Amino acid sequence: MKLPLLIFSLLTGAMSAQDLPVLKSARVTLDLWPEGKMPGRATQEAQALHSPERMDAVRVTNVSRPTLSFYPAEGKDAPAMIVCPGGGYTWLTMDKEGTEIATWLNKHGISAFILKYRAPGNRDGALQDLQRALSLVRSRGAEWSVDPQCLGVIGFSAGGHLSARASNRFGQRAYAAVDDIDKQACRPDFAILVYPAYLDDGKGGLSPSLDVQADVPPTLIVHSEDDPGFVRGSKIYDAALTAAKRPHKFLLYPTGGHGYGLRSDRDAKAWPDAALTWLRSL
Numbered sequence: 432m433k434l435p436l437l438i439f440s441l442l443t444g445a446m447s448a449q450d451l452p453v454l455k456s457a458r459v460t461l462d463l464w465p466e467g468k469m470p471g472r473a474t475q476e477a478q479a480l481h482s483p484e485r486m487d488a489v490r491v492t493n494v495s496r497p498t499l500s501f502y503p504a505e506g507k508d509a510p511a512m513i514v515c516p517g518g519g520y521t522w523l524t525m526d527k528e529g530t531e532i533a534t535w536l537n538k539h540g541i542s543a544f545i546l547k548y549r550a551p552g553n554r555d556g557a558l559q560d561l562q563r564a565l566s567l568v569r570s571r572g573a574e575w576s577v578d579p580q581c582l583g584v585i586g587f588s589a590g591g592h593l594s595a596r597a598s599n600r601f602g603q604r605a606y607a608a609v610d611d612i613d614k615q616a617c618r619p620d621f622a623i624l625v626y627p628a629y630l631d632d633g634k635g636g637l638s639p640s641l642d643v644q645a646d647v648p649p650t651l652i653v654h655s656e657d658d659p660g661f662v663r664g665s666k667i668y669d670a671a672l673t674a675a676k677r678p679h680k681f682l683l684y685p686t687g688g689h690g691y692g693l694r695s696d697r698d699a700k701a702w703p704d705a706a707l708t709w710l711r712s713l
Contacts (some may be wrong), residue, residue, distance in 0.1 A: 454526070454530045454531065454534050455502055455530070455533065455534050455537060457500035457501055457502055457533075457545070458501045458502065458503055459500070459501050460498050460499070460500040460501070461498060461499050461500075461501075461567070462496065462497075462498055463497045463498060463499055463560055463563050463564060463567065464497070464563065464609070465609060465610060468609045468610075469497075470559055470605075470606035470607065470609070471549075471553070471555055471556045471559055471606065472553065472556060473494075473495035473496075473549055473553070473556065474493050474494070474495050474549070474550075474551065474553070475495070476493040476495075477493060478491060478492070478493045478494055478495070478496075479491070479492060479493055480492075481518070481521070481522035487527070488524050488525075488526055488527040488528075489524070489525050489526045489527075490518060490522040490523065490524050490525070491522060491523050491525055491547070492518075492521060492522040492523075492550055492551055493550070493551070494523065494547055494548065494549050494550045495549065497546070497547055497548050497549050497556075497560040498546075498547045499513075499544050499545070499546055499547075499564050499567060499568075500533075500544065500545040500547070501542070501543075501544055501575060502530075502533040502534070502536070502537055502542065502543040502544070502545070503537070503542050503575065503576065504536070504537045504539075504540050504541055504542045504543075505537075505540070506540060506576070507576045508576060508577070508578045509540060509541060509542045509576060509577055509578065510540070510541050510542070510577075510578055510581040510582070510583070510710075511541060511542040511543065511544065511568060511577040511578070511581065511582050511583070512536055512541055512542075512543055512544070512582070512583045512584060512585045512623075513543075513544045513545075513546050513561065513564050513565065513568065513582070513583070513584045513585070513619075514528070514529055514532050514533055514536075514543055514544065514545045514546065514585055514586075514590075515546050515548065515561065515584060515585065515586035515587070515590030515591070515593050515594050516528035516529045516545070516546075516547075516586075516587060516590050517586070517587040517588025517589045517590045517591065517626075517628070517690070518550065518588065518589055518590075519588065519589050519628070520550055520551060520552060520553065520554055520557065520589045521550060521551040521552070522550060522551065523547060523548070523550060523590075524587070524690075524692075525545070525547070527690075527692040527693075527694065528587040528588070528590065528692050529545045530545065531692055531693055532545075532585065532587075532692065532693065533545055535693055535703065536585075539707055541710075542575070542576075542577050544564065544568055546560060546561060546564050548560040548561060548593070554593075554640075555605065557593050558593065558596050558597065558600065558605045559605045559606045561584070561593055561594070561596075561597045562597060562601070562604055562605055562606070562617035563606075563612070563613070563617075565582065565584075565597065565615075565616070565617045565618070565619060566612050566613050566614075566615040566616065566617050567612050567615075568582055569582060569615040569616060570611070570612045570615045579615075580620065581620055582619060582620050583619050583620055583621035583622060583623065583648075584597055584598065584619040584621075584622050584623070585622070585623040585624075585625065586622075586623075586624055586625070586627065587625045587626065587627075587690075587692065588625075588626055588627065588628045588661070588689065588690060589628050589629065591624035591625055591626065591627025591628060591630075592624075592627050592628050592629040592630060592638075592640075594619070594622050594623070594624055594627070595622065595624055595627060595630060595641055595650075595668065596640055596641065597617070597618075597619055597622075598618070598619050598622040598647055598648050598650060599640075599641045599642045599643065599645050599647055600640075600641075600642065600645070601616070601617050601618035601619075601645070602645055604617060618646070618648065619648055620648055620649075621648050621649045621650070621651075621710070621713055622648060622649070622650045622651070623650075623651045623653070623706055623709075623710075624650065624651070624652050624653065624665070624668075625653045625692075625702065626653065626654050626655070626658055626661060626662075626665075626687070626689050626690070626691075627652065627654070627661065627664065627665060627668075628660075628661045628664065629661075629664065630661075630664030630665060630667060630668040631663055631664035631667045631668075635667070636667065637667055637668065637671045638664070641668070641671075643668075643671045643672055643674075643675040643677055644675060647672065647675070647677040647678075647679075648678075649678040649679065649713055650672065650677070650678070650679040650680075651679065651680050651682065651706060651709050652665050652668065652669055652679065652680070652681045652682065653682045653684075653699070653702045653705075653706065654666075654681075654682070654683055654684070654687075655683070655684040655685065655686055655687030655688065655697070655698065655699045656683065656684070656685050656686070657685070657686050657687065657688055658687065658688055658689040660689065661689065662683075665681065665683075666681075666683075669681040680709055682702060682705055682706075684697075684698040684699040684701065684702070685698045686698045686699065687699025687700075687702075
């Protein structure tokens with residue numbers, strides 16, 4: 432158990448011991464890019480924990496060396512998902528929206544790859560990192576017993592926006608190919624967006640970072656009415672996907688708020704089971 436989460440639990444009683452998942456360790460963590468070939472920019476600050484006074488999760492910032500951590504499920508040719516933690520493109524919530532999600536996916540036969548993408552303030556770099564991660568997993572699918580034709584993305588908050596971008600903006604890679612890995616497709620086969628942020632333009636329209644005229648893969652959107660900062664964007668994206676006749680489903684719960692991961696005690700606590708049912712329907 433991560434120490435900040437343990438301290439938070441002891442001080443507040445917010446989570447009982449039986450509620451905490453037994454987190455797995457990654458089989459391997461890889462650098463996404465060959466030395467000296469990462470496109471775009473990166474912060475020069477040393478990686479650090481962000482907002483240590485908040486004890487409910489482990490958050491990292493100043494990510495200049497993006498990585499991919501592999502959490503394998505049992506079995507051969509397993510479906511897989513790349514997990515994109517949230518944090519407003521300022522930090523990444525690495526346990527609540529990372530390792531806990533990977534452990535949950537593994538429990539249900541899905542291999543997971545946690546993406547630590549560039550931050551802060553680097554949306555273009557984050558998209559490059561996710562596109563590279565999709566191609567990297569496909570290039571090593573046989574080695575990792577992952578089905579390269581059943582590779583999805585799941586993202587939370589800003590990670591949900593990043594996952595939506597990857598499922599819209601795959602037609603033209605966001606960087607020039609650096610090696611043979613980039614010959615592999617960077618389009619996810621499906622996407623789950625959990626309380627995604629930044630899907631609207633702030634004026635009642637769809638964010639210009641998205642393009643529903645693309646061949647958007649099957650998408651599940653999860654949100655709740657009591658997330659006033661971001662639920663409007665999910666409603667607009669749902670309407671845009673409907674108008675474009677793209678396959679998707681929108682789970683809108685009365686309560687849940689924002690940033691709960693698997694820990695909600697309100698209506699949105701139903702989303703993990705609903706998401707599994709949706710995945711099986713594919």
